[in-house]
Amino acid sequence: MNQKYKKILITGGAGFIGYHLAKRLAQEGHEIVIADNFFRSVHDADLASLLEQKNVTLFEVDLTQGEAWDKIGIGYDFVYHLVGINGTKFFYDIPHEVLRIGVSTTMNVLDWFHKKNGKPNAKILYTSSNEAYAGALEAFGKLPLPTPENVPLIIADTYNPRWSYGGQKLIGELFFIHYSKAYNFRMSIVRPHNFYGPRAGYQHVIPEIVGRIKDKVEPFPMFGADETRSFCYIDDAVEAIQTVMESEKTDGGTYHIGTHKETVIKELIEKMFEIMRWTPSKFDIKNSPEGSVKRRLADVSKIKMDTGWEAKTELEDGLKKTIDWYLANPKK
Numbered sequence: 001m002n003q004k005y006k007k008i009l010i011t012g013g014a015g016f017i018g019y020h021l022a023k024r025l026a027q028e029g030h031e032i033v034i035a036d037n038f039f040r041s042v043h044d045a046d047l048a049s050l051l052e053q054k055n056v057t058l059f060e061v062d063l064t065q066g067e068a069w070d071k072i073g074i075g076y077d078f079v080y081h082l083v084g085i086n087g088t089k090f091f092y093d094i095p096h097e098v099l100r101i102g103v104s105t106t107m108n109v110l111d112w113f114h115k116k117n118g119k120p121n122a123k124i125l126y127t128s129s130n131e132a133y134a135g136a137l138e139a140f141g142k143l144p145l146p147t148p149e150n151v152p153l154i155i156a157d158t159y160n161p162r163w164s165y166g167g168q169k170l171i172g173e174l175f176f177i178h179y180s181k182a183y184n185f186r187m188s189i190v191r192p193h194n195f196y197g198p199r200a201g202y203q204h205v206i207p208e209i210v211g212r213i214k215d216k217v218e219p220f221p222m223f224g225a226d227e228t229r230s231f232c233y234i235d236d237a238v239e240a241i242q243t244v245m246e247s248e249k250t251d252g253g254t255y256h257i258g259t260h261k262e263t264v265i266k267e268l269i270e271k272m273f274e275i276m277r278w279t280p281s282k283f284d285i286k287n288s289p290e291g292s293v294k295r296r297l298a299d300v301s302k303i304k305m306d307t308g309w310e311a312k313t314e315l316e317d318g319l320k321k322t323i324d325w326y327l328a329n330p331k332k
């Protein structure tokens with residue numbers, strides 16, 4: 001596969017990660033096809049300007065349906081399978097749909113890829129999640145920190161709707177591993193960890209805090225103030241996903257993508273006060289309840305070892321870009 005410009009399919013490509021990945025790959029001159037049914041994403045000005053480029057095409061299709069796969073064509077060099085029902089609210093409200101859409105789109109993409117795509121040496125990548133292993137903490141009370149890729153994947157409680165999301169990701173990983181072995185094709189799995197940036201929707205921690213600072217809410221609520229997360233800026237994240245796809249060393253492997261820098265939520269919020277030049281006079285500090293996940297930290301040494309990738313963006317720089325975008329694009 002030596003041609004310079006690749007034909008690339010991004011399923012769920014109008015969403016947060018998909019849009020930024022499509023933009024990056026389109027800038028490099030590749031032929032990009034986005035397939036999305038706008039379950040969660042929107043036709044906004046950013047997507048419209050991406051679609052103005054001659055090398056970017058959108059198919060508005062429901063990828064749970066077999067006929068959608070006849071519309072998007074064949075002969076792709078790379079397929080990024082990003083479709084999924086993300087967002088905690090959906091896990092609780094429609095767990096059956098989270099499962100159906102996650103599992104059926106994954107089976108459809110794999111069947112289409114090995115039976116119809118027809119491009120020799122093509123590769124497909126699956127976006128799993130840290131939720132596929134997070135159940136170990138609830139079930140056994142501990143997980144190694146930082147957490148490496150090879151921990152057991154666990155559903156802590158089949159009756160708790162929250163695990164619909166982790167469950168379909170766990171099944172998705174199994175499908176990718178065993179289909180690729182059975183039908184002898186190239187694939188990699190990535191597990192994103194706390195990606196943030198512009199155009200991530202409005203139900204994420206950072207846009208919610210931007211909204212409260214903008215509205216000068218007093219007393220200012222700080223939820224889970226003592227918890228830590230490792231935030232990975234979207235430009236770094238899509239570079240990592242592309243790097244895993246384009247490397248041969250990563251074939252057949254699973255990779256955590258994130259940063260090794262832990263940030264306490266209270267410090268994240270204080271940084272945002274500084275950037276937005278407003279500090280409340282009263283706070284309502286709500287530490288996390290006993291037993292909740294206080295620390296989440298991925299071990300990202302494997303991706304560095306195999307590809308050399310590591311995150312570059314400082315939290316402050318990523319936050320500035322994210323805040324600017326949300327101030328210019330307030331929730332409608």
Ligand SMILES: NC(=O)c1ccc[n+]([C@@H]2O[C@H](COP(=O)([O-])OP(=O)(O)OC[C@H]3O[C@@H](n4cnc5c(N)ncnc54)[C@H](O)[C@@H]3O)[C@@H](O)[C@H]2O)c1
Nearest residue numbers: 012015016017036037038039040041062063084127129195
């Ligand atoms: N953002 C993160 O930090 C993160 C963390 C862990 C895992 N992931 C996984 O990465 C992938 C992309 O995440 P994201 O943050 O961009 O989510 P997103 O919700 O922004 O994007 C997913 C896209 O899939 C589309 N979609 C849903 N059902 C569809 C269907 N039946 N047919 C066609 N399109 C459909 C949605 O409209 C949306 O545009 C998801 O699979 C998600 O589970 C993301």
